[in-house]
Amino acid sequence: MRNLIDFLIKHHAWMFFILYVVLSCVLLFSSNPYQRSVFFGSSNRVVAQVYEVANVVSGYFGLRKANEELLMQNGELAMENLQLRRQLQRYSYAAATDSLAQDDPMLQQYDFVMARVINNSVSHLENYITLDKGSADGITPEMAVVDHRGIVGIVNVVNEHNSVAISVLNAKLHVSCKVKGTDCFGSLVWDGRSAAYAVLEEMPRHVEFVQGDTIVTSGFSAVFPDGIMVGTIHDYAKQKDDNFYAMQVKLSTDFTQLGVVRVIRNHMQDQQQLLEKEARQ
Amino acid sequence: MNITLLREIGIALLFVLLQAVVFNQINLFGIAVPMVFIYIIFRMPLSLSTAWLLTASFFLGLTVDIFSNIPGMNALACTILAFMRRPVLSLYLPHGSDYVAETPSIRGFGMWLYVRYSLTLTFLYCVLLFVIESLSLFDLPYLVMRIVGSTLLTFLLILCIDSLSQSREKRL
Structure with missing residues (x-):
């Protein structure tokens, strides 16, 4: 002794x-990245406070560009609204005579909360985004985060007034995506190289596409709604086993300039996950 | 004694905040990230016992980790760095000679010794950090580029900071 x-x-x-x-x-x-302890992350109250103070200054950077983009998008939406209005008018006569007309359940399935990004990184292989809204504002884990340009990430840890989302620029996150207009889907994952590009893997070879085609979310994962903008095809190559393509996707979201994001709630998420869990058993 | 200790803790906190809010946002050419907070480990007094040095370095790394959401990564690298500090220094000192100064700095060590000391430690730290990070996604050419880029950027910034703090002390 x-x-x-x-x-x-x-x-x-x-x-x-x-x-x-x-x-x-x-x-x-x-620690599993999806269940990181709340204490050792930026959802920690003190850490979030520091980031909020820093954001008071850095939040003003890039506002001019964001404003222009919003105006552009606003114009596009106004045009789309006009078109849809005209279509609706045309169909409303038919609907008036149809006694089976119902509210579209797809439209009521989602709503969103606006949140400000108070911390963000693109320099690690596992990047996380801290938001200034938490459970008090109705945010729960596994909600989708998007901004006006495209997908951003998935909420991971939530406390009362802050939440941390896993960025798309995180090698551990996979998002189910498809080429717009087709139903064949692949898995989007970040290769750690550049904040502007990600890789869409496991795309079946028979899918027809050209460079510049739009990639959107597939809506299969119960997190992201169907058809949210992801990016455009920049380049593609056959994968090792020759039956799949791997595409380099130019992300439409500028991860170096995240300002205000929307956190999307899917009211059907629990039901869908329960159903899928039951089906697997 | 207590005032010096408090001052050092204050400086360490300042560096952690700077690292979290400013330096972690920098990603030069997509490869170089400045890890400037390790300067705190460089400048800890040489008379400090290894146990205290390791403890302080571990918690320093852990604090930076909490800010970047990856617990354990910087803590592990900082602990190993602190442990390697003395062996690295004795590598560059002539055999049997005593340490030249109480705290490592350009003024105390002289330019040439300090450059070798800090460049070696910075390189060691970047190798540790990025190898630990690449456990989640291994990509050798990118890993090497990141290590070299980050080492150079961090080293240059640390040299600047050390010469700045030196000129301030001279004026006082």
Whole structure:
């Protein structure tokens, strides 16, 4: 026993070293990125506070560009609205005589909360985004985060006034996507290289597409609604096994300039997941 | 003694905040990230016992980790860095010679020794950090580019910061 104590005292630097290395490894490897402890993340109250203060300054950067883009999008939406109005008018006569007319359940399935991005990174392989809204504003884990240009990420951890979302620029996140106009889907994942590009894997070879085609979400995952803008095809190549294509997708979202985002709630999400879970059993 | 300790803790907190709010947002050419907060480990007094050095470095790394949402990554790299500090320094000192100064700095060490000391430690840190990070996605050419880019950027910034703090102390 005495020898042991002597040994410990003699080599106490090594003991401390091993202790801290083991502690770090436990933190590093035990935590699942989807269920990170709330304490060790930026949903931590103190950390979120720091980011909020910093955002008071940095929130003004890039406002002019964002404003122009919003005006553009507003114009496009106004045009689309006009077109839809005309279509509706044409169909309303038919609907008036149809006694089976009902509210469209698709439209009522989603609503959204606006939130401000108070911290964001693009420099790691696992990037996270901190938002200034939390459970008090109705945000729950697994809600979709999008901005006016396209998809941004998925909410991961929520506290009362803040939440942390996994960015699309995170090697651990896979999003089900498809080429707009087709029903063949693949899995979008980030390759860690550039904040402007991601890779759409496992696209069946028979899908017809050309460079520049639009990629949208498939709506299969119960997180993202169908048809949200992801980006355009920049380049493509056959995958190793030759039966699939891997496409390089130019992301429409500018992850270096995230300002205000929408957090989308899917009212049917629980039902869909329950159903899928039942089906797997 | 207590005032010096408080001052050092204050400086460490300032560096953690700067790292979280400013330096973590920088990603030069998509490869170089400045990890400037490790300067705190560089400048800890040489008389500090290894146990204290390791403890302080571990918590320094953990604090930075909490800000970047990846617990354990910087903590592990900082612990190993702190452990390697003394061996690296004795590598560059002539055998048997005593340490030249109480705290490592350009003024205390002289330019040439400090450059070798900080460049080696910065390189070591970047290798550790990016190898740990690449456990989740391995891409060798990108990993090497990131290590070299980040080492150079961090090293240059640390040299600037050290010469700035030095000139301020001279004026006082």
